[in-house]
Amino acid sequence: MAGPPRGLALLFLVVSCAALAAASRPSRENLDVSIGGGGGGGVGIGIGIGGSSPAPAPSGLRPCDFENERLYRAYLVIQQFRQTVSCDPMGITPSWSGTDLCSSYKGFFCERPPNVTDRTIASVDFNGYMLRSDSLQGFINSLPDLALFHANSNDFGGAVPALSGLQYFYELDLSNNRLAPAPFPTDVLGLTNATFIDIRFNSFYGELPAGVFCRFPRIQAIFVNNNQFSGALPDNIGQSPVNYLSLANNRFTGEIPRSIARNAGTLLEVLFLNNSLSGCLPYELGLLEKATVIDAGTNMLTGTIPASFACLRKVEQLNLANNHLYGVVPDALCKLAFGRLKNLTLSGNYFTALGSCCWDLIKEGRLNVDRNCIQWAPNQRSHEECAKFLHQPKSCPISDYVPCFHKFRFFGQPAGAGALEEKNAAAAAAEEEYRYRTYSALHP
Numbered sequence: 366m367a368g369p370p371r372g373l374a375l376l377f378l379v380v381s382c383a384a385l386a387a388a389s390r391p392s393r394e395n396l397d398v399s400i401g402g403g404g405g406g407g408v409g410i411g412i413g414i415g416g417s418s419p420a421p422a423p424s425g426l427r428p429c430d431f432e433n434e435r436l437y438r439a440y441l442v443i444q445q446f447r448q449t450v451s452c453d454p455m456g457i458t459p460s461w462s463g464t465d466l467c468s469s470y471k472g473f474f475c476e477r478p479p480n481v482t483d484r485t486i487a488s489v490d491f492n493g494y495m496l497r498s499d500s501l502q503g504f505i506n507s508l509p510d511l512a513l514f515h516a517n518s519n520d521f522g523g524a525v526p527a528l529s530g531l532q533y534f535y536e537l538d539l540s541n542n543r544l545a546p547a548p549f550p551t552d553v554l555g556l557t558n559a560t561f562i563d564i565r566f567n568s569f570y571g572e573l574p575a576g577v578f579c580r581f582p583r584i585q586a587i588f589v590n591n592n593q594f595s596g597a598l599p600d601n602i603g604q605s606p607v608n609y610l611s612l613a614n615n616r617f618t619g620e621i622p623r624s625i626a627r628n629a630g631t632l633l634e635v636l637f638l639n640n641s642l643s644g645c646l647p648y649e650l651g652l653l654e655k656a657t658v659i660d661a662g663t664n665m666l667t668g669t670i671p672a673s674f675a676c677l678r679k680v681e682q683l684n685l686a687n688n689h690l691y692g693v694v695p696d697a698l699c700k701l702a703f704g705r706l707k708n709l710t711l712s713g714n715y716f717t718a719l720g721s722c723c724w725d726l727i728k729e730g731r732l733n734v735d736r737n738c739i740q741w742a743p744n745q746r747s748h749e750e751c752a753k754f755l756h757q758p759k760s761c762p763i764s765d766y767v768p769c770f771h772k773f774r775f776f777g778q779p780a781g782a783g784a785l786e787e788k789n790a791a792a793a794a795a796e797e798e799y800r801y802r803t804y805s806a807l808h809p
């Protein structure tokens with residue numbers, strides 16, 4: 366997270382958009398969340414338009430010149446949008462001419478709707494094209510059969526168009542654009558079939574509406590990082606079946622909602638990183654038994670690490686750095702390193718002691734406890750700094766309860782034990798490629 370890459374990119378665009386090289390950036394492909402059923406057949410496309418007959422095309426092309434009337438109508442919409450593109454450093458728009466939308470128009474992809482013989486525009490993928498237009502109104506919302514719109518790293522301004530009329534729409538990626546500063550676009554909440562909502566690296570502000578966590582029953586990924594969202598996180602966060610949730614680099618305040626425990630069946634990665642969250646580190650985070658990434662670093666969380674964290678048997682990356690945590694780092698937490706845990710970052714807190722297994726992890730470079738108050742550990746805070754913090758009154762409860770203990774009673778230890786089970790799980794994990802998708806989302 367070095368500096369403000371987006372700001373720089375915009376500056377370059379202002380100076381000369383044509384000078385921009387085709388920098389490859391993480392895009393929707395890199396963040397693919399493998400939609401169940403995979404591609405093709407899942408994309409529903411259907412009838413959208415009835416009434417008004419389209420105006421004649423400026424080029425003189427007529428409906429009968431096209432494969433079908435849907436494509437003719439899409440042609441008109443694309444030509445109109447093309448006129449609004451004021452910057453096209455990669456030379457994309459010249460391909461948007463003629464009657465062959467399905468094979469020669471860069472960024473447009475056709476599919477055949479179920480029960481319909483006609484092909485039509487089903488997805489638009491402009492990832493990394495760096496096109497500039499002041500508005501998307503009248504474009505994506507006027508392609509009635511659209512299921513996907515990916516526009517990572519373009520220079521699109523204005524408001525998010527009203528898309529909820531698009532009955533087949535399910536993936537929206539407007540990340541790293543120049544959309545007008547605005548509250549969360551409420552129309553997006555109407556996309557009830559959405560599986561992917563990505564508006565990171567824009568200028569959205571205000572509170573995240575509760576609808577984000579209850580209006581999308583099929584949602585897999587929600588990326589709202591690197592905006593200016595503020596206020597408390599909605600209490601109903603646990604209502605969402607989301608797998609990948611990134612809230613990082615905003616200005617959220619208040620506590621991590623305890624309802625997060627209800628995400629235990631689905632949440633795989635969650636980033637609270639770099640907000641202003643406060644209150645006690647909740648016991649409920651330890652219930653996220655499927656999570657591979659939990660990052661609550663750089664907030665103002667306090668309290669001790671709840672014993673429930675020993676139940677995070679799938680966690681690989683756990684970051685609690687730069688908070689106001691204190692007490693003993695539980696031995697059972699460090700024992701997770703016998704399983705999946707690869708990186709435990711606790712630096713910049715006020716911990717005073719470590720469980721015995723933790724010392725080995727430091728040697729292996731898997732545990733960072735710099736800038737704490739731990740005797741004998743290197744790079745600790747000064748005595749004055751530690752004394753000042755440790756004398757402040759503490760109100761967080763000490764949570765000793767290990768909720769998964771009964772599940773593993775035959776193996777003794779809640780974590781680290783169960784070698785056979787762990788071996789099988791490791792084999793399964795090898796097949797599945799973990800790429801820490803939420804961490805990829807922290808780059809524009």
Ligand SMILES: *[C@@H]1O[C@H](CO)[C@@H](O)[C@H](O)[C@H]1NC(C)=O
Pocket residue numbers: 479480
């Ligand atoms: C598509 O056709 C099938 C079988 O003919 C039918 O059951 C279904 O309702 C149709 N779907 C739509 C959206 O028309």
Ligand SMILES: *[C@@H]1O[C@H](CO)[C@@H](O)[C@H](O)[C@H]1NC(C)=O
Pocket residue numbers: 409529530531532533534555556557558
């Ligand atoms: C969501 O999908 C269902 C069935 O696939 C469809 O009936 C419904 O209209 C869609 N919802 C929206 C808001 O498009």
Ligand SMILES: *[C@@H]1O[C@H](CO)[C@@H](O)[C@H](O)[C@H]1NC(C)=O
Pocket residue numbers: 366592593614615616639640
């Ligand atoms: C942390 O968040 C603040 C506020 O949103 C932002 O200005 C800052 O750039 C972020 N820091 C990093 C390292 O991304």
Ligand SMILES: *[C@@H]1O[C@H](CO)[C@@H](O)[C@H](O)[C@H]1NC(C)=O
Pocket residue numbers: 660662682684708709710
């Ligand atoms: C461990 O995680 C921290 C915090 O997310 C990160 O800064 C660091 O680079 C990671 N270390 C390794 C070796 O992956």
